[in-house]
Amino acid sequence: MNPKRILPLTLIAAAVLSACSSMPVNNSLLDEARRDYGEAQASPGVATLAAGELRQAGTSLDAANGAFAKGEEKARIDHLAYVAKQQVAIARETAAQKEAELAVASAGRERDAVRLEARTKEARLAQADAANAQRQSEAAMRSADASQRNAEASRLSAQDARMRAAAEGQAARNAMIDAQVARQQSLDAEGRAQQLEAQLRDLEAKKTERGLVITLGDVLFDTNQSQLRSGGVRSVRKLADFFSQYPQRTVMIEGFTDSVGGDSANQQLSERRADSVRTALVGMGVGSERITWRGYGEAYPIAGNDTPAGRQLNRRVEMVVSDESGRAIAPR
Amino acid sequence: MNTTLRPPNPRTLLAIAAASLAVAGCASVPAPTEQMAVSKSAIANAASAGGGEYASIEMRSAQDKMDRANAALAKEDFESARWLAEEAQVDARLAEKKAQSAKARKAALVMNEDLRVLREEINRKSP
Numbered sequence: 001m002n003p004k005r006i007l008p009l010t011l012i013a014a015a016v017l018s019a020c021s022s023m024p025v026n027n028s029l030l031d032e033a034r035r036d037y038g039e040a041q042a043s044p045g046v047a048t049l050a051a052g053e054l055r056q057a058g059t060s061l062d063a064a065n066g067a068f069a070k071g072e073e074k075a076r077i078d079h080l081a082y083v084a085k086q087q088v089a090i091a092r093e094t095a096a097q098k099e100a101e102l103a104v105a106s107a108g109r110e111r112d113a114v115r116l117e118a119r120t121k122e123a124r125l126a127q128a129d130a131a132n133a134q135r136q137s138e139a140a141m142r143s144a145d146a147s148q149r150n151a152e153a154s155r156l157s158a159q160d161a162r163m164r165a166a167a168e169g170q171a172a173r174n175a176m177i178d179a180q181v182a183r184q185q186s187l188d189a190e191g192r193a194q195q196l197e198a199q200l201r202d203l204e205a206k207k208t209e210r211g212l213v214i215t216l217g218d219v220l221f222d223t224n225q226s227q228l229r230s231g232g233v234r235s236v237r238k239l240a241d242f243f244s245q246y247p248q249r250t251v252m253i254e255g256f257t258d259s260v261g262g263d264s265a266n267q268q269l270s271e272r273r274a275d276s277v278r279t280a281l282v283g284m285g286v287g288s289e290r291i292t293w294r295g296y297g298e299a300y301p302i303a304g305n306d307t308p309a310g311r312q313l314n315r316r317v318e319m320v321v322s323d324e325s326g327r328a329i330a331p332r
Numbered sequence: 333m334n335t336t337l338r339p340p341n342p343r344t345l346l347a348i349a350a351a352s353l354a355v356a357g358c359a360s361v362p363a364p365t366e367q368m369a370v371s372k373s374a375i376a377n378a379a380s381a382g383g384g385e386y387a388s389i390e391m392r393s394a395q396d397k398m399d400r401a402n403a404a405l406a407k408e409d410f411e412s413a414r415w416l417a418e419e420a421q422v423d424a425r426l427a428e429k430k431a432q433s434a435k436a437r438k439a440a441l442v443m444n445e446d447l448r449v450l451r452e453e454i455n456r457k458s459p
Contacts, residue, residue, distance in 0.1 A: 079415045083422050086422035086423060087422055089429075090425050090426050093433045094433070096436075097432045097433035098436075100436035101440075107447050108443060111443070111447050115450070118457075
């Protein structure tokens, strides 16, 4: 055979053969789909969070692979590969969506926890504040308590009048009258306070830590006797008047002597003198429950016992008057 | 009248067989009515999920393939119509998923930012 005729024949045969088999060596779209699917399968997020979608993509890929193996037409293989590739992408997006949703949920839980913690902290602070305020208000109440009751009462009624005036508006005049009354009361209270001061001045009372102390000197008693002289009786009467005006107050009567004489004699004398003052006060109408008394003998001298003048000062009876609260005076 | 049937010419038989084969080839692919409806609703779902905003390429592709599927259906090219509709369906489904995952990621970002701000605020308030 002529070799010149062989070549075209071979070419024709090759062309016919290739047309017949029509089996391509590879398909780029199918390769892409296979690669994407492999990657998605290897990704733990996609495999667990989008297992269903990935399985669907796998089924489509099997169909594409089957069509390719059977040598079906390229358009059909491309179509099946395209569907598989898009389904892999769907699986990947599904996994991303679920991951983000899980992140949202966990951030939400964390936010709730943080808020709860903050609220607990705030509540604790508020409690501490409240306790602080309570302490402050208690302190304020104590100090208010300590101030004069009369003054407080008048101040309160003045305040009351002011509040009424503000609330009622048209009753302003009434409120003014009330205020005047309150002012008058305040003046009255002031007047009473002045009166008290004058009386105490009269009695030569001294303000001490224990209370008001009124001292009845030796000259008001007969020598070595417990009987009050008339001058002493006058002083005791003033005190009795004072007690009748201030029924809340109580008194502690304390007797003292100088250092001359025996201890027991001095002790007895101091007790008798204190008791004699107590008896006089009771006789003038002061309730005995308001009076306590004690003798101290030669203890607690207020002057030196080495001079007659000093000894005279030491021979005395002291009356310690309580404040308005009527709290009993503690013994020395 | 001659009523005897003559056996047909072998050539005629061959022609009939070829014709019936061609017709069967056409008829073996029914109209993809159901697939068309499924794809159409997938596109509608993707659009309402925000596919146009978050996955415009997939959305356009899905719409384009649906248009071509309708054209193929009109020409009674049922196989092309089915393939195009199937591709439109996966495109639309991908667009929908992309929109949903983008929204979820955005929500996660916002949430984490909120959390950070809240923490900062609390730390500032309580030394």
